[in-house]
Amino acid sequence: MARHxxxxxxxxREIKVTRDYIKHPEGSCLIEFGxxxxxxxxxxxxxxxxxxxxxxxxxxxxxxxxxxxxxxSRVKRAPVSGRAxxxxxxxxxSLRSIVDLHKIGERTVTIDCDVIQADGGTRTASITGGFIAxxxxxxxxxxxxxxxxxPITDYVAAVSVGxxxxxxxxxxxxxxxxxxxxxxxxxxxxxxDFVEVQxxxxxxxxxxxxxxxxxALAEKGIKELFKIQKKQxxxxx
Numbered sequence: 001m002a003r004h005x006x007x008x009x010x011x012x013r014e015i016k017v018t019r020d021y022i023k024h025p026e027g028s029c030l031i032e033f034g035x036x037x038x039x040x041x042x043x044x045x046x047x048x049x050x051x052x053x054x055x056x057x058x059x060x061x062x063x064x065x066x067x068x069x070x071x072x073s074r075v076k077r078a079p080v081s082g083r084a085x086x087x088x089x090x091x092x093x094s095l096r097s098i099v100d101l102h103k104i105g106e107r108t109v110t111i112d113c114d115v116i117q118a119d120g121g122t123r124t125a126s127i128t129g130g131f132i133a134x135x136x137x138x139x140x141x142x143x144x145x146x147x148x149x150x151p152i153t154d155y156v157a158a159v160s161v162g163x164x165x166x167x168x169x170x171x172x173x174x175x176x177x178x179x180x181x182x183x184x185x186x187x188x189x190x191x192x193d194f195v196e197v198q199x200x201x202x203x204x205x206x207x208x209x210x211x212x213x214x215x216a217l218a219e220k221g222i223k224e225l226f227k228i229q230k231k232q233x234x235x236x237x
Contacts, residue, residue, distance in 0.1 A: 012171045027136030031129030035119035040129040041112045042137035058104035062091035066115040087123045103151035120174040124158035155190035157225035161214040182206045186218035
């Protein structure tokens with residue numbers, strides 16, 4: 001299948017990571033999935049949500065937003081939308097799945113994921129880049145002697161897959177996502193287990209065989225993302 005940008009059906013967009021993209025956070029990066037660009041910044045605070053006070057464990061959470069001109073038309077500044085809430089909860093769940101929260105003390109790590117340019121896959125880029133920012137922030141705590149080890153139990157990354165013109169494709173950009181017969185966002189950890197699978201048909205339902213093929217394609221892409229993460233974090237993890 002020929003894709004509009006020249007990629008093969010099983011090919012990721014060009015992925016770029018710039019570590020320490022912002023000066024002040026404990027950990028940060030700019031992650032680029034083709035023309036999708038997200039700044040991920042991790043902030044550590046010596047406090048936890050009320051339901052965790054006195055429990056001797058920490059918390060990892062996320063906030064997600066799209067800058068006004070991240071899209072072809074202006075996105076209005078407004079209170080957090082339902083879509084943004086759903087995405088930031090997904091990011092938080094994904095990152096908590098690979099952290100031993102009891103080993104970071106009563107601290108909260110907030111990952112801010114700000115989309116500066118959107119071309120599809122902003123949530124998957126946020127999870128993949130958010131993991132890098134989180135690991136760098138925990139490294140900062142470790143270097144400062146505030147935690148004894150870096151309590152990350154595995155890698156986590158995410159990618160989109162979908163049926164475009166009846167064919168399974170990896171890492172959809174906006175043009176493909178907006179015309180796909182169905183699409184899925186898949187989050188996996190390094191050992192091969194799933195954190196979340198979000199799949200939706202547009203019109204015609206999809207078969208189990210199609211779903212299995214797409215999950216296998218997502219696994220292939222996520223393994224490539226793990227390699228990119230490990231290149232950035234080899235000194236940390």
